Amino acid sequence: MTDPGLSVHFPVANDLNYLVVSxxxxxxxxxxTYGYPRDTSPNLDAFADEALVFEHAYAASNTTPTSFASTFSGQYPYRVFIGWNLIPTETLAxxxxxxxxHTFGVFNNIQLAEERNFGQGFSDYAVGSWPDEKALELGRKALEDAKGSKFFGWIHFISPHTPYDYREMSAHLAGPQEEGRYAKTTGGTFDIxxxxxxxxxxxxxxxxxxxxDHIFGQLLSMLEELGLADNTVVIVTSDHGEEFMEHGQVQHNAMxxxxxxIPMMIRHPRMAEGARTxxxxxxxxxxxxxxxxxGLEAPGGIDGLDLFHPFDARRHRLSVGMTNDKRQEMVNEQDRMKLIVGCAExxxxxxxxxxxxxxKTDLILDRPSLAGSLYDAMEKIxxxxxxxxxENANRGKAPEDHLSPEQIEQLRSLGYIQ
Known part of the structure; x- marks a missing residue:
């Protein structure tokens, strides 16, 4: 079954800027915009009303470095994130x-350190562990510097990653508390x-x-102020989601x-009206x-599909969990049937x-032939x-490899290492 592609919503545009916000x-x-009843995202919801919203978007992986390795390269992380490094490869930037x-990146997560080769293809690349207000300032400077030329940019905010802190501005969602382990903050890691x-x-x-969402609203205002709103395609997404005991765990471990x-939205200046796909x-x-x-061509032989032109709507989608030595898993989803393969046992x-x-209902014993066909497709891909x-992708390597003591401490503050 062939899907006509995203070109039914907007035309090819080589004269516009492209900005990814994650x-x-x-x-x-x-x-x-995805049905949550609480008032978490007024600016993102308003943006969604003017954008193409993907109802079924998947992260290629469940952790930051592997997910970005995939979005940058168009390849699944077991091919390109080897030994805790993004190998030299062709990238979108x-x-x-x-x-x-002109290409620039502002990434507020030290997992994407230049020492791990994530800066490939970016003319200007800033990565760190800052308050998101600082990331926004750096994003503004990058936009101002790029304004006179056609650009591709990426700004990544650390929010809402741990530590989850109490914020007065968000008191309608998380009110003030004086007692309890998590009255003020969760810290980088937590248990329940x-x-x-x-x-x-x-x-x-x-x-x-x-x-x-408040930071995002400021970024949109910035684009208006700089005269970039009408000639910039803005893509909003995330690297992965978060667990809250739905399956017995917290943060990001399972698949x-x-x-x-994850959210995925594209606001295009030449799109007639907002839509969902x-x-x-x-x-x-x-x-x-x-x-x-x-209007460009991606290299052949990569895992990703060009969704702008017609493509096979029954394609298999993989997602990979590979950085936790104790829990490595791979997903294959097709036609809303999802197989999760756990590798430990x-x-x-x-x-x-x-x-x-x-x-909530595991069908593995009821539909073994379907599970077998999904696994066979996984092996073929x-x-x-x-x-x-x-198992082999990061054998003998640790997340601390290639990083400075300061960067390692930043990873520790975010809960990535103990």
Whole structure:
């Protein structure tokens, strides 16, 4: 079955700017535009009304470095994120740069350190661990510097990633507390001992989304002020979601929908009106799709699909968890049937997302032949044993490799290492 592609919504445009804005650990269902009832995202919701909103967008991975490795390169992370490094490869930024776009990146997560080769293709690249207000300032400077030329830019905000802090501006979502382990903050990592604690950390997370949404509103105003709103395609997304005990864990460890279902929206100056699409996007599609939108060609042989032109709507979507040595997993989803393969003891789970979006009923014993066909497709796509690939990708390497003591401490403050 062929989908006509995104070209039905907007034309090829090589004369426009392209700006990707991403948030860290933002799950789709925490935004009003995806049905969340709480007031977390007024600016993002208003943006969505003018944008093409993807109902079914997947992260290519459940952690920041592997997810970005995929969105940058159009390839699944087991191919390009080896030994905690993005290997030299063609990237979206590099392709845009080679075709006359000034490229810049502002990334507020030290996981994307230049020492790990994430700066490939960017003319200007800033990465750190700052308050998001600082990331916004750096984004403004990058936009001002790029204003006189056609540009491709990317600004990544750390919100709503841990630590989830109490913020007065978000008190309607997470009110002030004086007692309890998480009255003021969760810190970089946390555990849950009661329903009350779970409710509190979820409230704080929602408050961090509201803060990030406020930052986003300022960024949109900045584009207006700089005269860039009418000639810039703005793409909003996330690197992965977040867990709140839906399947017994918190933060980002597993491969359930709360982890890999992410927001994806495209506001295009030449789009007649906002719309929603059922196109099945996964992070590896960003490179070939944006390249096609700009009238460029992505390299052949990559995993991502060009969703701008007609494509196979029944494609398989993989998502990969590979940086946690104790929990390496791979997902294959097709037609809302989702297989999760766990590598530690080789487990399989099968869910029908159409009737069971919360993944509560495992169908692996009821539909073994379907699970088998999804696994066979996984092997065909990876051209290997999937679990062997994940195990070997970072064998003998640690997240601290290549980084300075200061960068390692920044990773520790975010809960990435203990």
């Amino acid at each position: 948030f860290d650990a933002l799950r789709a269902d925490a935004l009003g 590099g392709s845009m740069q080679q075709n006359g776009f 001992e009661s329903d009350e604690e779970l409710a509190r950390v979820r409230d704080l997370y929602d408050g961090e989304i509201y803060f990030g 359930y929908e709360e982890l890999i279902h 059922d196109v099945r996007y996964v992070g590896v599609d960003l490179y070939p799709t944006v390249a096609a939108m700009a 080789f487990t399989e789970e099968l869910y029908d997302l159409s009737s069971d979006p919360g993944e 990876t051209v290997s044993n999937p679990c062997g690939l994940l």
